[in-house]
Amino acid sequence: MRVEIRTTPQDKARWQALAESRGVSLSDLVRALLDGQRPRRPRREAPSVDPALLRELARLGNNLNQLARAANRQEPVPAAALLVRLIAIDRELAALRRAYTRADPEAEDAASPGAAELGSSPGEPGPC
Incomplete structure (x- = not known):
């Protein structure tokens, strides 16, 4: 009608x-x-996501949750160990960005503030 x-x-x-x-x-x-x-x-359809990417992001999220849990419980975490874990997470995220985008490597380094602020380049260990 x-x-x-x-x-x-x-x-x-x-x-x-x-x-x-x-x-x-x-x-x-x-x-x-x-x-x-x-x-x-x-309702919008959920976008298709690469299962390997989803697993990797979940793993990195778990690492961050462990760090946050320790901080919230006020557990003593050596600063150097914390920094090493955060730099490792930052590098893994940068590698994922490079793997799933076609941006040039210089743009990726600029998009990854953690490594730049800590004064480390992608191939060398961070300050400890």
Whole structure:
């Protein structure tokens, strides 16, 4: 069934913009509002992710969680050991970025603030 209403071009443009900002069609917006509901955004499909990349990121996340847990429990962690682990994580993330993007290596080093701030280059150990 089709329902038509009369409105000004300005109101229609405003309603259309509202619908677009919520990720729904104008028809869906009007139906939801008339039914006293909030318009629902259409579900997006999850992007496909390389399982190996996902596993590697999960492993790095686990390493960071272990460091955070130790810090939150106020366990004594030698600064040098902490720094070595953080530099290793930073390098692994940089390697993942290089493996999954086609950016040049100089751009990657600039995108990895940890190594630059600590004064280490990718091939040499960090300060300990």
